[in-house]
Amino acid sequence: MEKKPCLWIIIPCYNESEVLPITAPMFSDKIEQLVQAEKIAPDSRILFVNDGSKDDTWEIICRLSAENPRFQGICQSRNRGHQNAVLAGLMEAKERCDITISIDCDGQDDINAMDQMVEEYLNGCEIVYGVRSSRETDTWFKRTTAQGFYKVLNGMGAEVVYNHADYRLVSSQVLQAFADFHEVNLFLRGMFPLVGFKSTSVYYERHERIAGESHYPLKKMLALAFDGITSLSVRPIRMVTGMGVIVSILGFIGIIWAIVVALMGKSIAGWASIVCIVCFLGGIQLLSLGIIGEYIGKTYMETKRRPRYIISERTEELICDKKA
Template sequence: MNNIPNEGKVDFSKPILWIVIPCYNEKDVLPITAPMFLEQIQTMISKEKISAKSRILFVNDGSKDSTWDIICKLAQEDEHYIGISQSRNRGHQNAVLAGLMEAKDVCDITISIDCDGQDDITAMERMVDEYLAGAEVVYGVRSKRDTDTFFKRFTAESFYKLLDKMGVETVYNHADYRLISTRVLQEFAGFHEVNIFLRGMIPLVGYKNATVYYERHERIAGESHYPLSKMLALAFDGITSLSVRPISIITGAGCVVSLIGFVGIIWAIITAILGNAVPGWASIVCIVCFLGGIQLLSLGVIGEYIGKIYLESKHRPRYIISDKTWEPYERHYKG
């Protein structure tokens, strides 16, 4: 196993970069992409853009396959590879957060990226250039979606538009491929939400930012761990964690329905006085079903917010690190 990274003499003239890579059941793709990450980091070191103390941090998110064994083997083969393992699967966002928080005290910049090889790894160099030019956050943004199916492209673009309409500040067509300086991470550490949506939380920190555009490729190997159901869940988490607009929409809908109901009452009274009332169950059933549906939907949305308040009030740790490649016997707990 490696020693603790970055100990010894450090060249402060070049930033120390940690590439944070969440991994969940990636035994098929990791042996292919790991050398690609290493080649990229060595290229930037040779160009003297980053320090030789830079590292590639794999975050094992409670994988059920041999992902952690592969990470440990990589760490033995080259000092630039390091890894941490969570005590159980906690989801992509928590895995990225764990890596960022682990890195913030020992490096100058981090770049988070998925390990499937879809994001253009060479864009990292342009991200570092933007940082050296003064940007504290650099967002990796897809320039086009030609490799996506129509359904995937439609749902993904609708995802960002929906977030924008709901008042969540995000960067269009940006996922979790980004550079963040330690300065920003130190401030971000003050965000203690349990319900995490990094795409909407990082912009809240502020500081100077820049954008790097790149083309996204097909997944190199393995299967995607983000089907439509998870994308919808992520969108819902992002909206309810960072926006109260759905409650405002419910309030507005309630006012409209109440107004319609008030007009209906007046109409019913006038009809009864004129003696034109015709008994009918259809209209009553329609009104009852409509109002009942609105009420149940409203209660459901409000219930989601109450549920998130309940989870936040517990202050449970967002991740627990059970193992590190450079400190194999340490059990490190973080909240």
């Protein structure tokens, strides 16, 4: 009899006390359906990653784990961001399962897409990307900026899957290879395509958030977008070089023009042209320094080799303590 793959669903959580009691049973039911359909092993699990929540999210995770052994949880020592929380869950699970599926706990991503994800894995794919088929539930502004974001990333040379966030199936083989990526500045949706292996996409409709509020306001989305560009591509630096060359050529032409006019005796004093040139060059220089500084800052953080996550508690340990 063919061995069924063990699946761990990785769910990052930050201040999700309102939605977690609603979606946790949904994830459990989906695991049970896949087990009954003989697609995954009965010892498959659901791993919640508490990302330093300030509400009672961790208490809810501990209660769920005590009531149902299928639920497990780890707690980070402090809030480290969504990408680090997902990474912590993946690294925790890579030695314990055959496949993982990372998904947010807000109920927006269609959990029924997991059936096709597992099917694609059984057909030989090591990575299966969950891709939104449309963005009708988004506002016009969010839809336009998100689509522009993916186009800019691809234009900058970063290899990303269009309309894919962090809903994906990844095999333990891929995770073993991914463990050799030691970046502190994480942008997972752009890093997994770098690992390689056979991959495909599964398309699904995204829903409205079931409860609670979004933890990704415009400021965080812009920060994630900028991290994605600067973490995966050096093209902005090359663009700065290109701008420098263009401005230098224009400046050289201006110098020749000024000398010719002076020799012809037609030069006149004028502050407007000087101010415009100084402001233009000053703006270009500040922009260039800012982009270069961003890369230097990222290099500085990488050289420190600080841990990307620190796990302070595990529900397994709590259960063992109670038994002892």
